[in-house]
Amino acid sequence: MPTATTDSAGGAPGAEADIAARSFLGEVVHRFVRQKTALGASGVLVILILSAVAAPLLTRQDPLRGVVSQRLQPVGTPGHLLGTDEQGRDVFTRILYGGRISLATGIVPVCIATVLGTATGATAGYLGGWVAAFLMRTMDMFYDFPALLLAIAISSSLGPGIKNAIIALSIVFIAPISRVALVATRQEVVKEYVEAARLSGASTLQLIMQQLLANIFSTVFVYAAGLIGVSILAAAGLSFLGLGAKPPAPEWGYMLNSLRGSLYVQPWVVAVPGLFIFAAAMAFNLLSDAINEALDIKSA
Amino acid sequence: MAITIMTRLLMAIPTLFGVSIVIFALMYILPGDPLVALLPPDAQPKDREALAQQIGLDKPAPVRYLNWLKDLMRGDLGYSYTRKRDISDLIGTAFQNTVKLALAAAAFGISVGLTLGTLAALVNGRWLDRAISMVAVVGLSVPVFWMAILLIIVFSANLRWLPASGMNSPDGGFLTSLKHMIMPVLASSLGAIGVTTRMTRASLLQMYGEDFVMTLRAKGLHDTQILLHVLKNAAPPIMTVAGLQVGFLLGGSVLVETIFAWPGMGQLIFQAISSRDLRVIQAAVLVIAITFVLANLTVDLLQTIVNPRLRRGV
Numbered sequence: 235m236p237t238a239t240t241d242s243a244g245g246a247p248g249a250e251a252d253i254a255a256r257s258f259l260g261e262v263v264h265r266f267v268r269q270k271t272a273l274g275a276s277g278v279l280v281i282l283i284l285s286a287v288a289a290p291l292l293t294r295q296d297p298l299r300g301v302v303s304q305r306l307q308p309v310g311t312p313g314h315l316l317g318t319d320e321q322g323r324d325v326f327t328r329i330l331y332g333g334r335i336s337l338a339t340g341i342v343p344v345c346i347a348t349v350l351g352t353a354t355g356a357t358a359g360y361l362g363g364w365v366a367a368f369l370m371r372t373m374d375m376f377y378d379f380p381a382l383l384l385a386i387a388i389s390s391s392l393g394p395g396i397k398n399a400i401i402a403l404s405i406v407f408i409a410p411i412s413r414v415a416l417v418a419t420r421q422e423v424v425k426e427y428v429e430a431a432r433l434s435g436a437s438t439l440q441l442i443m444q445q446l447l448a449n450i451f452s453t454v455f456v457y458a459a460g461l462i463g464v465s466i467l468a469a470a471g472l473s474f475l476g477l478g479a480k481p482p483a484p485e486w487g488y489m490l491n492s493l494r495g496s497l498y499v500q501p502w503v504v505a506v507p508g509l510f511i512f513a514a515a516m517a518f519n520l521l522s523d524a525i526n527e528a529l530d531i532k533s534a
Numbered sequence: 535m536a537i538t539i540m541t542r543l544l545m546a547i548p549t550l551f552g553v554s555i556v557i558f559a560l561m562y563i564l565p566g567d568p569l570v571a572l573l574p575p576d577a578q579p580k581d582r583e584a585l586a587q588q589i590g591l592d593k594p595a596p597v598r599y600l601n602w603l604k605d606l607m608r609g610d611l612g613y614s615y616t617r618k619r620d621i622s623d624l625i626g627t628a629f630q631n632t633v634k635l636a637l638a639a640a641a642f643g644i645s646v647g648l649t650l651g652t653l654a655a656l657v658n659g660r661w662l663d664r665a666i667s668m669v670a671v672v673g674l675s676v677p678v679f680w681m682a683i684l685l686i687i688v689f690s691a692n693l694r695w696l697p698a699s700g701m702n703s704p705d706g707g708f709l710t711s712l713k714h715m716i717m718p719v720l721a722s723s724l725g726a727i728g729v730t731t732r733m734t735r736a737s738l739l740q741m742y743g744e745d746f747v748m749t750l751r752a753k754g755l756h757d758t759q760i761l762l763h764v765l766k767n768a769a770p771p772i773m774t775v776a777g778l779q780v781g782f783l784l785g786g787s788v789l790v791e792t793i794f795a796w797p798g799m800g801q802l803i804f805q806a807i808s809s810r811d812l813r814v815i816q817a818a819v820l821v822i823a824i825t826f827v828l829a830n831l832t833v834d835l836l837q838t839i840v841n842p843r844l845r846r847g848v
Contacts, residue, residue, distance in 0.1 A: 375552030379823045380785025384556075387819040390807055391560045467677050471789050474679050476807055490680060494793070501687040508680025516675035523671065 265528040272524030278517040282510070286333030295324040297331040297484045306500045317503035319489070320496050321482075325506055332484035332507070335396060337514060339478060339485070340466030343400050347407035348458040354408065355415025356442055356450065360423055370416060376409040382468050389477045396485075399478040403468055407461055414457045418450035452529055459522035463515040470511045486511045538838050546831045553827060554606070557820045558599050561812065611817040616809045621817045624802060629821060631701060632791070632798030635718055636783040643723030643783075644776045647730025651772075652765070654731065655738035666731065673728025678786060682721040682793040689717060699795035722790040726779040733775040737768035770841050777833025781826035 266272050285292060300322030307318040316325040354373065358366035376384060389402035422428060423446070431445050470487030472478040479485030481492065489507040497504050586592050593601070605612070611621040647670075654666040690698035697703065702711040741747070741764045750760050784799075791800030799818050806814035 371548075371552070374549070375556050378549050378553050378827050379556070379819070380782050380826055382788065383785035383819050383822055386788065386803060386807070387557065387560050387816060390812060390815045463675055467675070470677055471679065474789060475792065475804055487677075487679075490677075490683070494683065497683065497686060498691050501691055505680070505684060505687060508677055508683060511677045512675055512680060515677070516671065519671050519675050 262528045266524055269524045269527065271520050272528075275517040275520035275524065278513055279521065282333055282514055282517070283337060285330055286337055289327075289330035289334070292330055293324070293327040295327040297323065297328045298482050299323065306496055306503065308500055309502045309506070316506050317500060319493055319503070325489075325503055328484035328489060329486070329507065329510055332486050332489060333510070333514075335479050335483060336466070336470060336473075336486040336511065339396055339399055339403070339469035339473075340514065340518075341462055343403035343407055343469070344458050344461050344465050346400070346404040347411050347461075348454065350404070351408040351411030352415045352447070352450070352454050355412035355417075355454075356419045356446055358412070359416045359419025360438070360442055360446060366416075370412070373409040373412050376405065377413070379406075381406050381464065382471055385468055385472060386475065386477065389472055394477050394480055396479050396483075399469060399472045402472070402477075403465055406468070407458075407465065411454065411458060411461070415450055415454050418453040419446055422446055422449050456522070456526050456529060459525055460519070463519040463522065466511065466515045466518060535838065539835055542831065542834050542838065546827060549827050550824060553820065553823045554603060555599070557816050557823070558602060561816050606820075611821075612813050614806075614811055614814050616806075616811040617814070621814055624814065625799070625818060625821055628797060628799045628802045628818075631796060632784060632787050632800065632822075633825075635715070635722065635791070635796060635798060636780060636787055638715060639719045639723040639783050639787075640726060640776075640780045642719055643726025644730050644779060646723070647727045647776075648734050648772070650727070651731040651734025652738060652761075654735040655742070656761070658739060663735075667735070670728045670731040670735075673724040673726075673731070675728075676724050677789075678721050678724065679789040679793055681724060682717065682790055685717045685721055686793070701797055718790050718794045718796055721793075722783055722787060725786065726776075726783060729779060730772070730776055734768075734772050737771050738764055741768040770837055773833060773837055773840075777830060777836075781829045784822050784825055784829070 289297075300318065302322050304314070304318050304322040305320060306322075307314050309315075309317045311317060314324050314326065316329065319325055319328065354369050358369040379387075385399075385402045385406050388405055389398050392398035392401060428441065428445060431441055436444070469478060470485075470490070473485045473487035474491045476488075476491070479488045481488065486507040490504070490511070493500075493504040493507065583592075609622055611625065613619075614621050614624060617624060650666050650669065654663045657663045685696075686698045689696040696717055697710075697714050698717075701714050703714075744767070746767075747760060747764060750763055755763075787796075787798060788800035788803050790796070791798045792804040795801065799822060803815055803818050806812075806818070
């Protein structure tokens with residue numbers, strides 16, 4: 235039975251002594267590495283990222299060129315560990331190279347949106363008044379769409395391509411991040427240190443850049459980290475629909491779609507690219523949960 | 535309460551305007567010539583101008599927006615030159631099919647999520663709690679289009695139990711149509727299961743920490759009676775999140791519908807993407823976004839009715 239004091243995010247008995255002994259960062263790192271899932275997820279991510287970066291070292295085959303006579307080989311074929319696709323290209327090679335595009339299209343939009351969303355939200359939160367009203371009402375217009383759908387609408391207007399998919403996803407994520415930054419900023423501006431900085435002659439820009447950003451960073455960071463999983467799924471989804479990576483580029487979502495026609499011929503080869511999308515999204519989600527818990531910010 | 539409800543309804547109006555402005559901007563203001571998709575490749579400049587005039591593209595943006603909005607109010611979503619049909623005709627049946635799928639998936643996903651979330655909160659900290667939390671993260675991380683393909687591999691290609699595509703067979707009755715629904719519902723509900731489970735667990739745990747629970751316990755109430763009290767108090771945030779899922783399922787159906795050839799909005803959007811039929815994409819997104827706003831509004835109103843605390847403040 236749950237008791238009133240049980241709280242999964244709470245520390246173990248004696249944690250307070252530990253806190254006193256460590257710096258804030260040291261404590262966060264300590265609480266992070268204590269979680270087994272966090273370490274597992276980090277491991278998976280390191281492997282995925284390294285194998286994407288070092289793709290040419292791990293395989294000698296060409297991700298774009300296949301051998302027609304070797305089409306649709308099953309998983310475990312000698313020389314083709316994960317089989318071959320409908321054009322006889324090695325799936326393992328394409329997965330490695332594809333990681334570059336798939337991971338980038340997942341991570342980059344969140345980074346762009348974090349910068350722009352934080353800037354918008356912090357400005358609106360600090361200045362208030364009509365500036366805030368204008369900025370946030372503009373953001374609200376984007377807030378009322380299901381994320382994937384808005385991304386589809388934007389990237390279909392811009393035309394297919396990785397760059398446009400990244401732009402579309404960035405726009406999608408700016409609105410929610412700016413809201414988080416706005417709320418965090420509003421909580422900060424009323425605090426005394428902001429007043430102190432203002433009285434000692436800091437300009438608005440200095441105040442936002444030097445004082446506020448540092449203090450709202452962890453809140454925004456935790457929220458943005460949670461979006462990377464969403465972004466990876468959405469980016470793969472866009473490519474799956476033909477709006478992201480253009481053929482013959484190896485991208486996990488696009489690979490899944492182009493292999494779909496061979497579902498009844500080589501079912502398990504078809505399933506391979508999706509497994510990697512899942513692994514990447516899962517690892518990022520677990521990682522963001524772990525960071526969340528390490529920073530002890532309650533998620534809702 | 536009537537005033538609160540009226541205010542909520544009025545507040546939805548600027549939201550709907552916002553949605554329409556975004557869609558309009560995507561259609562007409564973004565770089566790229568909207569006429570290119572409509573004209574044959576060998577069109578003369580004179581044809582271009584004629585078409586621009588016919589569609590009203592020669593007028594300034596605000597005028598075009600108002601004209602477009604006027605058409606919209608009459609239910610006129612424009613004409614698909616690719617499909618040679620009115621877009622509202624195309625969307626009509628597709629929308630019904632999508633709503634059917636989304637509601638079924640939402641009902642399934644939310645009930646499973648509520649059950650799992652409650653269970654996890656009750657055994658908080660034990661292995662079952664950890665297992666359920668892991669299942670919830672899996673639900674959030676699985677690409678729906680991959681899950682759909684896995685389901686087809688297992689239940690259609692190998693076991694041959696369920697049909698891989700379509701909404702019904704020509705001679706099929708209710709049971710057959712139900713069979714057609716199983717895999718699309720399973721695939722699309724995973725995200726809803728994940729979100730609802732996490733939200734339910736978190737809200738219940740938070741409520742169990744409140745003082746009134748101790749009071750109830752001190753009064754000698756059973757665990758089940760206490761759970762009922764806790765559930766009632768934890769309901770508002772769970773309802774909000776669950777309500778959002780209905781909207782997300784409407785939007786997220788694009789991928790699932792594409793794979794199962796479900797004749798809904800998603801498939802319509804996918805076909806429109808393939809043929810670069812922008813107007814159909816935008817119209818479909820607009821209709822779903824409006825439904826999304828209305829679904830959230832409904833949840834808001836339900837909340838106001840169910841939760842007396844929300845009736846006073848707006």
